[in-house]
Amino acid sequence: MDTSVHFYGALKTMMSGDLKATVALDSISKKEHLYALGAAENLKGEIQILDGEVSNSFVKNNEIQIENTTKGKAALLVYAQVQDWISLSIPKSIDTKKHLEAFVFEKAEALGIATEDPFPFLIEGEISKLQWHVIDWPEQDMVHTHQKHQESGLNGSFSNEQVKILGFYSEKHKTIFTHHSTNMHLHFITDKLSIAGHVDDVIVGHHMIIKFPKQ
Numbered sequence: 001m002d003t004s005v006h007f008y009g010a011l012k013t014m015m016s017g018d019l020k021a022t023v024a025l026d027s028i029s030k031k032e033h034l035y036a037l038g039a040a041e042n043l044k045g046e047i048q049i050l051d052g053e054v055s056n057s058f059v060k061n062n063e064i065q066i067e068n069t070t071k072g073k074a075a076l077l078v079y080a081q082v083q084d085w086i087s088l089s090i091p092k093s094i095d096t097k098k099h100l101e102a103f104v105f106e107k108a109e110a111l112g113i114a115t116e117d118p119f120p121f122l123i124e125g126e127i128s129k130l131q132w133h134v135i136d137w138p139e140q141d142m143v144h145t146h147q148k149h150q151e152s153g154l155n156g157s158f159s160n161e162q163v164k165i166l167g168f169y170s171e172k173h174k175t176i177f178t179h180h181s182t183n184m185h186l187h188f189i190t191d192k193l194s195i196a197g198h199v200d201d202v203i204v205g206h207h208m209i210i211k212f213p214k215q
Helices: 011-015 097-110 146-151
Strands: 006-008 034-040 046-050 056-060 063-067 073-081 085-089 119-126 129-134 154-158 162-169 184-190 196-203 209-213
Touching: 011 073, 034 162, 034 184, 046 073, 046 162, 046 184, 046 196, 056 129, 056 196, 063 196, 097 119, 097 162, 097 184, 097 196, 097 209, 129 146
Parallel strands: none
Antiparallel strands: 006 073, 034 046, 034 073, 046 056, 056 063, 085 209, 119 162, 119 209, 129 154, 129 196, 162 184, 184 196
């Protein structure tokens, strides 16, 4: 199976105020072993699809709601199809997001993944700490910043929860699907399916595993 990364939309386009849909989710929903993340049309929620299972999140009545359908549209969507993964343990020394980013690159390169191209990865297990947000952009606001995106809906943090984190790594897509300060874009789902959304910061737990596409 071709595990190439594909995307619709761009962060820099949204930052300029263009929040319109670039793809309907049902147009890709039948792809096998689909892994996807992104932002909903008009920045009204977050998109998470893991192996075809949809857990999109949005804010309603000041609470997080999870929707398991592909009826919506995305302003930004990044996806890949992966059938087989290789699992590795994450060492205890990986205790910041920056350390995690370097570890992702190092291990991907060691596995023969073409790190000059974007690639997906998964992190699973009990997180030490995770900071998150689910965007709910006010229609009347035309001035976009990353901080305002984080604060526009609901945000928070939790510790010692079982999670699945989907990430895409690229050194060539800053302001496209990674922010200017990082080579990773991360979304998460808790195993209880009570929260899902965008990862702002993360400290991985001591017994977590990371998965890369099998080459």
